[in-house]
Amino acid sequence: MDKQIFNRGLLDFLSASPTPFHAVNSAADLLVAAGFTALNEGDEWQLQAGGKYFTTRNDSSLIAFIHGEQSPVEAGVRMVGAHTDSPCLKVKPKPDLQSQGYQQLGVEVYGGVLLHPWFDRDLSLAGRIFYRDSQGSMQRVLIDFRRPIAIIPSLAIHLDREANSGRTVNSQTEVNPVLHIGQGENVPTIRELISAQLASQHPGLDVAAVLDYELCFYDVNPPAMVGLNDAFIASARLDNLLSCYVSLRTLIDADSRQSQLIVMNDHEEVGSSSMCGANGPMLASFLQRIVPDAIQRDRMIQRSVMVSADNAHGVHPNYVAKHDGNHGPILNCGPVIKLNSNQRYATNGFTSSLFKHWCEASDVPVQSFVVRNDMGCGSTIGPITASEIGVHTIDIGVPTFAMHSIRETAGSDDAHSLYRVLCHFFNEPRLA
Numbered sequence: 001m002d003k004q005i006f007n008r009g010l011l012d013f014l015s016a017s018p019t020p021f022h023a024v025n026s027a028a029d030l031l032v033a034a035g036f037t038a039l040n041e042g043d044e045w046q047l048q049a050g051g052k053y054f055t056t057r058n059d060s061s062l063i064a065f066i067h068g069e070q071s072p073v074e075a076g077v078r079m080v081g082a083h084t085d086s087p088c089l090k091v092k093p094k095p096d097l098q099s100q101g102y103q104q105l106g107v108e109v110y111g112g113v114l115l116h117p118w119f120d121r122d123l124s125l126a127g128r129i130f131y132r133d134s135q136g137s138m139q140r141v142l143i144d145f146r147r148p149i150a151i152i153p154s155l156a157i158h159l160d161r162e163a164n165s166g167r168t169v170n171s172q173t174e175v176n177p178v179l180h181i182g183q184g185e186n187v188p189t190i191r192e193l194i195s196a197q198l199a200s201q202h203p204g205l206d207v208a209a210v211l212d213y214e215l216c217f218y219d220v221n222p223p224a225m226v227g228l229n230d231a232f233i234a235s236a237r238l239d240n241l242l243s244c245y246v247s248l249r250t251l252i253d254a255d256s257r258q259s260q261l262i263v264m265n266d267h268e269e270v271g272s273s274s275m276c277g278a279n280g281p282m283l284a285s286f287l288q289r290i291v292p293d294a295i296q297r298d299r300m301i302q303r304s305v306m307v308s309a310d311n312a313h314g315v316h317p318n319y320v321a322k323h324d325g326n327h328g329p330i331l332n333c334g335p336v337i338k339l340n341s342n343q344r345y346a347t348n349g350f351t352s353s354l355f356k357h358w359c360e361a362s363d364v365p366v367q368s369f370v371v372r373n374d375m376g377c378g379s380t381i382g383p384i385t386a387s388e389i390g391v392h393t394i395d396i397g398v399p400t401f402a403m404h405s406i407r408e409t410a411g412s413d414d415a416h417s418l419y420r421v422l423c424h425f426f427n428e429p430r431l432a
Contacts, residue, residue, distance in 0.1 A: 001253065003416040007233065010415055011223040013245045014235045018126040018218040020060035020084035020266045021142055023241055027062055027248055027264065028054065034252040036064060045289060050256045055286070059128060059140070060084055060266035061276035063286050064251055068259035073296045076303030077259045077287075078426055079391065080250065081278070081381050082243035082310065083268035086236070087111035087404045089118065089175060091125070091215040096189050103180035103187045105150070107217065111269030114405040115169040121406060122148035123177055127215035129194060133206040141205065143213075145197055148220050150177035177217060219406050230412055231332065238400055238408040240268070242415055243309035246398075250422040259290075260426050268310075268381055278381035284389060298390075305354065305431060306393040307422065308346060308382030311410070312336035312369045314399030327370040329399035332411030334365035335418045338380075338395040346382035351394035354431060355421070361428070362420045367399070 013030075017023035028038065036052040039045055047053065047067045054064035061084065068075060089107040097104040109115075126144040133139055152175055157163050169175065180187060188196070191210050198207055223235030233242075247262040254260050263286075267277035274280055291297040315328030329336040337352050338345045359366040371377040386393040398418055401409040425431075 001249070001416075001419070003413070006249065006416045006419060007225070007412060009249065010233070010242065010245050011225075011235070013248075014223045014237060014241055017237065017241055018124070018144060019128070019142075019214075019216055021128045021214075022126060022144065023084045023244060024056055024060055024062045024264065025142060027064075027244065028056065030248055030252065031064055041285075047290065052256070057282050058266060058274075058276040061282060062262075062264045063283065064248070064262050065286070065290070066251065066254060066256050066258075066260045067290070069257050070259070072259040073291060073300045074303070075258055076300060076305070076431075077261050077290075078431075079261045079263065079304060079306040080247040080422060080425075081263045081265065081283075081306055081308045081385055082247050083240045083265050083278070083381060084244060085111070085266050085269050086239060086241070087113040087269050088216045088218065089113065089177075091127075091190065091213070091217070093212075097176060098187070101181050102178050103182070104176045104178050105190060106176055109171045109175070110216065112404050113171075114402070115171065115175060117402070117406045118175060119152050119154040121151065121219045122221065123150040123152070123217045124148055124220045125150070125215050125217055127213060129198065129213050130211040131198075131207045132209045132211055134208045135206075136208075138211065141198070141202060143194065143197055143201060143215075146220070150179045150217065152177050221407070225412060226409075227412075233410050233412050233415070234407055236407055238398075238410050239311040239403050240309075242311065242398055242400075242410060243418075246415055246419050246422065247309060250419055250426055253423060254426040257429070258426065261286075265381055272381060272384050278384045279388065283385065287389070301389060301391050304391050305351065305425075306346075306382070306385055306389070306391045307355070307425065308380050308385065308393055308395045309418070309422075310338075310380040310382075310395065310397045311400040311403055311408075312338055312397040313403060314401050314411075316401060322372070322375070324370050324372050327368050329367040329369050331399050331401070331409075332413040333399070334359065334367055335396050335414065335421060336367045336369045336399055338369045338397060340371065340377050342377070343383055344377040344379040345395035346380075346386040346393035347395050351392055355394050355396060358421050358424045358428075362417075362424045364417045364421050369399075
């Protein structure tokens with residue numbers, strides 16, 4: 001696929017996916033359009049060789065699978081893993097606040113948010129709503145206000161002269177978005193706002209009562225190509241919706257000779273320990289349904305490879321010393337192999353060699369990332385999947401600036417380069 005067409009698809013996917021629920025919904029739409037069949041985890045499955053399938057859990061995690069014409073026990077399964085969640089500000093259960101006549105919403109910090117960039121942004125709300133209809137049945141629906149309805153104003157420098165030299169952010173008191181001012185007015189509560197938005201976005205929906213919600217704020221500023229000659233992609237949620245889109249596009253464009261699978265897990269940013277996270281049973285249960293016999297399944301797993309695709313820290317030109325001198329990935333210079341001897345990443349010599357081979361065969365440059373010894377190292381779903389499933393795993397990613405900010409930056413060449421490498425991984429008859 002041409003790079004420009006690929007990147008337009010990536011930007012569209014990012015725009016349509018302000019929450020993990022929307023990301024899975026966007027992914028499902030792409031898969032259905034490509035001929036994949038939706039499976040319900042509560043049903044019995046009849047999988048056919050050459051068939052294309054997907055299933056979701058909690059509306060926020062997804063597995064899509066091509067049942068290869070070759071036996072997965074004999075040929076293994078080629079897998080790519082990514083995650084749907086990003087650090088953000090989530091609305092609390094009882095969020096309605098008033099201060100000096102201003103209406104605000106109380107928020108809870110989700111994941112390792114870089115808080116400073118959230119100030120002075122045009123913010124909207126999106127997420128999942130549970131409601132009861134007039135027949136007494138519980139239903140759920142996605143919601144997206146789309147328009148800017150809130151802002152977190154900065155404190156003027158005249159009132160904080162040290163703001164540029166050492167300011168910290170109190171996540172309890174200083175990041176509650178402002179929605180309205182109107183002393184004495186009938187200010188709507190969060191549930192009234194939700195009801196009004198449901199009526200506007202889903203006219204005719206039978207809503208007797210809103211039961212609960214899972215909402216997060218997001219920046220309405222759309223993804224964009226920036227820089228001279230569109231050198232960069234700037235967007236919210238590049239970590240890790242970029243990898244989700246790359247894996248989706250690769251699977252959709254793959255042939256059906258080999259068995260291939262992508263998994264997009266929620267809750268990676270908070271440890272992955274949930275029923276739909278990588279530390280939960282979702283992938284293991286799916287593999288068990290592909291091959292029910294334990295011994296045959298072990299044979300399949302030992303012939304399989306998992307690529308854990310999550311963003312890598314690109315070396316920042318203003319903060320070069322934050323990187324190991326020989327392991328600073330550069331944007332637009334190819335995907336990055338992530339290594340850590342303390343097993344924060346799952347890469348080993350075997351899987352690293354495989355990935356280098358695929359890059360060479362795809363005419364794509366490859367880079368390496370090792371964190372400085374005097375700095376902590378993040379982790380991914382890679383080590384979790386490797387230890388839970390026992391599958392050969394490599395951690396890789398696209399180099400990125402400002403990870404966990406409300407707006408991140410990646411190179412405009414790199415996602416397409418990773419797509420080319422994963423196409424080789426999925427489509428070549430031999431792994432090496």
